[in-house]
Amino acid sequence: MKIQKMVKSEVSKIPFITPDEMEQITQHILRDYGFDFVNKSEPEAIPIDELIEFHFELDILWDCIDHFDSAGLVMAAIMPGEKKIILNDTCRDLFEKKMGTMNFTMAHELGHWVLHVNDKDNLQTAMIFDDRETFFCRSWSKKPPEEYQADMFAGSLLMPKPMIQRVIAILKSQGNIQMRQLYELASLFKVSISALTVRLKQLDLLYIDASGTIYNSKSECDGQISLDM
Numbered sequence: 001m002k003i004q005k006m007v008k009s010e011v012s013k014i015p016f017i018t019p020d021e022m023e024q025i026t027q028h029i030l031r032d033y034g035f036d037f038v039n040k041s042e043p044e045a046i047p048i049d050e051l052i053e054f055h056f057e058l059d060i061l062w063d064c065i066d067h068f069d070s071a072g073l074v075m076a077a078i079m080p081g082e083k084k085i086i087l088n089d090t091c092r093d094l095f096e097k098k099m100g101t102m103n104f105t106m107a108h109e110l111g112h113w114v115l116h117v118n119d120k121d122n123l124q125t126a127m128i129f130d131d132r133e134t135f136f137c138r139s140w141s142k143k144p145p146e147e148y149q150a151d152m153f154a155g156s157l158l159m160p161k162p163m164i165q166r167v168i169a170i171l172k173s174q175g176n177i178q179m180r181q182l183y184e185l186a187s188l189f190k191v192s193i194s195a196l197t198v199r200l201k202q203l204d205l206l207y208i209d210a211s212g213t214i215y216n217s218k219s220e221c222d223g224q225i226s227l228d229m
């Protein structure tokens with residue numbers, strides 16, 4: 001694998017994407033792919049590997065890529081010029097145990113392809129990530145903007161807004177939502193519980209505080225706190 005430049009430099013000119021725009025981008029992809037996220041009676045996992053390999057025609061490969069940098073654990077990388085997504089073979093045990101983490105990581109890499117590769121028809125001359133041939137994604141403590149965007153893309157793609165809104169409305173109508181139900185929901189979407197709770201917070205569908213108490217919204221949590229005081 002040729003590595004032209006290491007990761008340090010900031011990616012320039014990352015366009016700002018609003019949450020609504022992100023929903024539109026990901027829903028457009030799912031519609032194009034023929035995944036019905038509106039009429040299904042139950043939430044269903046997005047076949048992310050199929051979407052990447054057959055719809056976007058990117059290869060997903062395994063390789064040991066953790067030795068290139070010590071700044072953080074490299075989970076995966078994308079080589080836009082070669083249309084390859086590489087999953088770190090060193091994390092294979094983790095990925096195999098945690099399907100949700102693997103799915104999120106693949107969706108995150110697809111996010112870089114969709115959002116950050118400028119000229120997909122002319123990959124040899126396109127300005128790709130400041131001309132970097134390989135872009136490594138790691139478990140940052142402080143994420144650069146393009147990493148936030150790729151995470152937002154992944155959450156939005158794997159848990160389509162109409163689908164998650166509908167199921168949460170049904171669960172709320174049946175009474176207070178329990179953690180057990182959220183674990184079941186995460187497993188239907190084939191995402192981790194943390195990816196699900198981030199998405200629920202982002203859409204303000206539910207709010208889970210540090211102690212794990214579930215509220216219908218952030219404002220309900222704040223109201224509860226002020227009542228307690």
Ligand SMILES: [Zn+2]
Pocket residue numbers: 108109112136137138146147150
């Ligand atoms: Zn990334």
